[in-house]
Amino acid sequence: MTDPRVLSFINLHAILGSIPLLCALDPVSAALVGKHTIDLGIAVKGGPSGCLSFSEGRCSFREDCDDDCDIRLSFSRPERFNGMIDGTVTPIPTKGLHRVLFLTKVFIPLTDRLTAFLRPTKEALADPDFFRISTTLMFHLIVRAVCCIGNEDAIGCASASYITDGAVCLSAGEELAFVICAKDHRLSVSADPQKETITAQMRFADMKTARALFDGEINAVASVGTGDVRIRGMISQVDNINRILDRVALYLA
Amino acid sequence: MHDIHQYTKSKEAFSRAARVIPSGIYGHQGPAEGCFVPIEAYPFFSERAQGSYFWDVDGNRFIDYMCAYGPNILGYNDPEVDEAARRQREQGDCITAPSERMIEFAELLVDTVASADWAFFAKNGNDATTGAILCARAHTHRKKIVFFRGYYHGVAPWTQKIDYPGILEEDVANNIYIPWNDVEALHRVFDENKGQIAAVIGQPYMHGNFADNELPAPGFWQTVRRLCTENEAVLIVDDVRAGFRLDLAGSDHYFGFEADLICFCKALANGYNVSALCGKEFLKNAMSSLSYTGSYWLSAVPFAAGIACINKMKRLDLPRLLAEKGERLCAGLIGAAKQYGYDLRVSGAPSLFYLRLADDPSLSLHQEWISECVRRGVYFTCHHNHFMNASLSDADLAETVAVAEEAFSVLRKRHG
Numbered sequence: 001m002t003d004p005r006v007l008s009f010i011n012l013h014a015i016l017g018s019i020p021l022l023c024a025l026d027p028v029s030a031a032l033v034g035k036h037t038i039d040l041g042i043a044v045k046g047g048p049s050g051c052l053s054f055s056e057g058r059c060s061f062r063e064d065c066d067d068d069c070d071i072r073l074s075f076s077r078p079e080r081f082n083g084m085i086d087g088t089v090t091p092i093p094t095k096g097l098h099r100v101l102f103l104t105k106v107f108i109p110l111t112d113r114l115t116a117f118l119r120p121t122k123e124a125l126a127d128p129d130f131f132r133i134s135t136t137l138m139f140h141l142i143v144r145a146v147c148c149i150g151n152e153d154a155i156g157c158a159s160a161s162y163i164t165d166g167a168v169c170l171s172a173g174e175e176l177a178f179v180i181c182a183k184d185h186r187l188s189v190s191a192d193p194q195k196e197t198i199t200a201q202m203r204f205a206d207m208k209t210a211r212a213l214f215d216g217e218i219n220a221v222a223s224v225g226t227g228d229v230r231i232r233g234m235i236s237q238v239d240n241i242n243r244i245l246d247r248v249a250l251y252l253a
Numbered sequence: 254m255h256d257i258h259q260y261t262k263s264k265e266a267f268s269r270a271a272r273v274i275p276s277g278i279y280g281h282q283g284p285a286e287g288c289f290v291p292i293e294a295y296p297f298f299s300e301r302a303q304g305s306y307f308w309d310v311d312g313n314r315f316i317d318y319m320c321a322y323g324p325n326i327l328g329y330n331d332p333e334v335d336e337a338a339r340r341q342r343e344q345g346d347c348i349t350a351p352s353e354r355m356i357e358f359a360e361l362l363v364d365t366v367a368s369a370d371w372a373f374f375a376k377n378g379n380d381a382t383t384g385a386i387l388c389a390r391a392h393t394h395r396k397k398i399v400f401f402r403g404y405y406h407g408v409a410p411w412t413q414k415i416d417y418p419g420i421l422e423e424d425v426a427n428n429i430y431i432p433w434n435d436v437e438a439l440h441r442v443f444d445e446n447k448g449q450i451a452a453v454i455g456q457p458y459m460h461g462n463f464a465d466n467e468l469p470a471p472g473f474w475q476t477v478r479r480l481c482t483e484n485e486a487v488l489i490v491d492d493v494r495a496g497f498r499l500d501l502a503g504s505d506h507y508f509g510f511e512a513d514l515i516c517f518c519k520a521l522a523n524g525y526n527v528s529a530l531c532g533k534e535f536l537k538n539a540m541s542s543l544s545y546t547g548s549y550w551l552s553a554v555p556f557a558a559g560i561a562c563i564n565k566m567k568r569l570d571l572p573r574l575l576a577e578k579g580e581r582l583c584a585g586l587i588g589a590a591k592q593y594g595y596d597l598r599v600s601g602a603p604s605l606f607y608l609r610l611a612d613d614p615s616l617s618l619h620q621e622w623i624s625e626c627v628r629r630g631v632y633f634t635c636h637h638n639h640f641m642n643a644s645l646s647d648a649d650l651a652e653t654v655a656v657a658e659e660a661f662s663v664l665r666k667r668h669g
Contacts, residue, residue, distance in 0.1 A: 155415055155416050155422075156416070158414065158415045158416050159416040162414075166615070197615075198615065199614070199615040200615065219275075219276070220285075221276045221279075221283075221285040221286075222271055222275070222276045222277055222285075224284050224285040224289075224292070225267055225271060225276065225277045225278065225283065225284040225285065225289075225292065225297070226267075226268075226271065226277075227291075227292050227293075230290075230291065230292075231285075231288075231290065232290045232291070232617055232620055233615040233616055233617045233620075234463065234614075234615055234616055235288055235290070235463065235616075235636060236462070236463045240416075243416040243417065243418075244416075246416075246418060247416075
């Protein structure tokens, strides 16, 4: 029911693609990056490629991995890359082998930190700061995963084929908002949400509601009736994004 | 100024419902699928209905332009239909052997519906459309079905889309989707699937949600009819929604062609639960061959109600009456919008009009206007076509336009 190629897009764009936000939200992660200035490229044959650029405690992500990166991790097929994410495959750099310490001392601890936020314990979530960072990262990951699935997964593409052009704002309370743009049935996360003309909205009452929905503790359709989830605008866009959201759970289970 | 409705009891009832019913209210009448934007503007539960009105559990009255999503065509609790049902109930309803009302109802449908040589009864529109697909496949021994994008033919797995929860790829593997009004696409799929297409199924015109409704282009249905005949595919008209509101002889008759199978429900018995699949003689044996029945499908009370309903619709020349009321109402609504500088678009047939405020492509402004109408006692929806019924009086239409005007004035004040 899931496609390893689609999972490789999610693993790169949504999971590793969350490291920039992790560094921005979590001082421990920012400190791990510290003074390092390194471009880490990842290329998956038959799948995605991208580059994480680390500098001055910050990180950014861009699609495509060019030859200029300092370290390059190449994978012969999506399953190998997915294996690195789930810890069953140890990658060997095809470029920048001498910088392997960055991988072991910075990159892997960063991914461990990310995992702690994305697969949190109940006890950890009791801390309000941890809860905020964890939920923000999870929201970001889900929104990016929606785009990967809508663009790459056969059933997700069917949902995207019904989404008319526009910008759908997904938000939690006043503090958190992401915008998914649809253009010619391709989905992307807006880099500048303020500039988008919003055509539809799905708003969770607050971060707790968002968390409960992500964790499957409450149902989105039932929550519309209680007002915990509010939809407006071009609701067919929200409907179809919700259908893709169902598949996010399948891929991230 | 109209009173603004409050929904305290509706809210309480919904909280109770959500504890024991999935989604509280599921499906098209619920707040999610029913697009209650915002939920504070809409009642959740009704207490009673009469004529063109329903009252919610808080005692608010609504002029109802959804008509239970279509079944209410003569007016809620129509005395003639209810009397026929009452008399039959005294005699019996769900009995081991069916009543002769079933024969009378089938005879009446065959006499009324232009393309009907026989009638087969069930409960919901979905039963009729599913029966039609089974019949087409039984007759042709083929698998594939052609749909027009934007369709709604019920909720059985074959009608749903591949990305819907609970639907398997196999459920929809034989579905072919083409754009509405696109005869070239139909030519192409017949060429690409020679000898494989069992049926083409379509609503008489495109009354999809969130978009202006679209009538058939001139000659469209006639070409579809010809291609189906040439390719020995069954032509199914899903007249569940529009049936009897355009033409008592069937919406295929209204648009000048003949379906092989035609599905009715909603307006068939003014709210009594019965649906009908009518068909041509050459498909009667295929229909007979199906293993297709249900515990309540041959109940007599809805048949008696259906007979009374059709007879009354004929007497009233109902499609003409509804078209006339619908045209008058829509003209009033457009005028009210203009008065406040808004551009209200009306599409579809006047008896099933669809509304859209063209001033905001996101539909948010439209949703706001609709919600202000609902708060003031006119029940419109923001995503779906509406339904006229025979009991709507001139005073109802005038009150509706007055409420619409007030709602537009609120929008103008709010948005400048």
